Amino acid sequence: MIDLSDVHRTFVDGSHELKVLQGVNWHIEDGDSIAVMGRSGTGKSTLLNLIGGLDRKYKGGIKVDGQSLEKMSDKELTRFRNEKIGLVFQSFHLMDQLTTEENVMLPTWFSQKPGEYHQRSCDLLQRVGLADKIGKYPNRLSGGEKQRIAIARALVMQPKILLCDEPTGNLDEQTSEEVLQLFKELHQEEGITLIMITHDHRIAAATQKTMVLKNGRLEQD
Numbered sequence: 582m583i584d585l586s587d588v589h590r591t592f593v594d595g596s597h598e599l600k601v602l603q604g605v606n607w608h609i610e611d612g613d614s615i616a617v618m619g620r621s622g623t624g625k626s627t628l629l630n631l632i633g634g635l636d637r638k639y640k641g642g643i644k645v646d647g648q649s650l651e652k653m654s655d656k657e658l659t660r661f662r663n664e665k666i667g668l669v670f671q672s673f674h675l676m677d678q679l680t681t682e683e684n685v686m687l688p689t690w691f692s693q694k695p696g697e698y699h700q701r702s703c704d705l706l707q708r709v710g711l712a713d714k715i716g717k718y719p720n721r722l723s724g725g726e727k728q729r730i731a732i733a734r735a736l737v738m739q740p741k742i743l744l745c746d747e748p749t750g751n752l753d754e755q756t757s758e759e760v761l762q763l764f765k766e767l768h769q770e771e772g773i774t775l776i777m778i779t780h781d782h783r784i785a786a787a788t789q790k791t792m793v794l795k796n797g798r799l800e801q802d
């Protein structure tokens with residue numbers, strides 16, 4: 582479960598204040614799959630970064646899996662994020678100097694027992710259809726393959742929540758379809774809560790619900 586109550590985020594640049602989120606209230610049940618749409622610059626990424634614990638400079642309350650993010654220390658939040666939340670971005674954010682399986686294993690290196698996730702990371706690489714890319718480096722992969730690696734990495738710690746910021750934004754139509762199909766299947770298989778920012782109505786149509794961010798507030802479509 583995720584709960585946002587009266588969340589505000591303002592960016593200050595010198596004497597200029599940009600009020601991006603102006604009282605966002607949102608209740609998300611476990612296992613929901615939700616698309617977030619809205620015009621460029623409305624604050625979709627800002628909102629996702631708050632839920633993902635990447636940005637703490639907000640007012641209001643954010644509860645993820647029963648825990649208030651604002652009550653955690655930075656260290657607690659980092660650990661919480663690594664265990665509970667998977668993140669997927671438009672530009673993949675893979676480490677070029679690590680192999681595909683090292684990229685997938687990366688989040689586990691910050692856990693107590695990385696060894697315990699070795700089998701899962703192999704299974705995930707297989708699951709996303711890239712078992713034959715083990716030992717390869719990301720710069721040798723196509724965009725769709727890179728995103729599959731990023732998805733496997735986001736899932737390796739068995740997070741409860743998967744946050745995706747325009748995950749198909751850099752992919753062609755056909756590859757977007759394939760990645761979307763993968764998201765749909767994984768959402769069901771993993772029983773995960775899926776929140777996906779997108780500009781693509783076909784992708785939004787594949788989720789259970791669509792929310793629109795407008796004038797600093799979130800509305801149901």
Ligand SMILES: Nc1ncnc2c1ncn2[C@@H]1O[C@H](COP(=O)(O)OP(=O)(O)OP(=O)(O)O)[C@@H](O)[C@H]1O
Pocket residue numbers: 592593594599601619620621622623624625626627628
């Ligand atoms: N760190 C920052 N400092 C100052 N302003 C910022 C910062 N991050 C975002 N903004 C501003 O906040 C607004 C919302 O940005 P955000 O990236 O959340 O929009 P978005 O809805 O994700 O847009 P897009 O669809 O183009 O990705 C924009 O006007 C942006 O310039």
Ligand SMILES: [Mg+2]
Pocket residue numbers: 625626627746
């Ligand atoms: Mg954005």
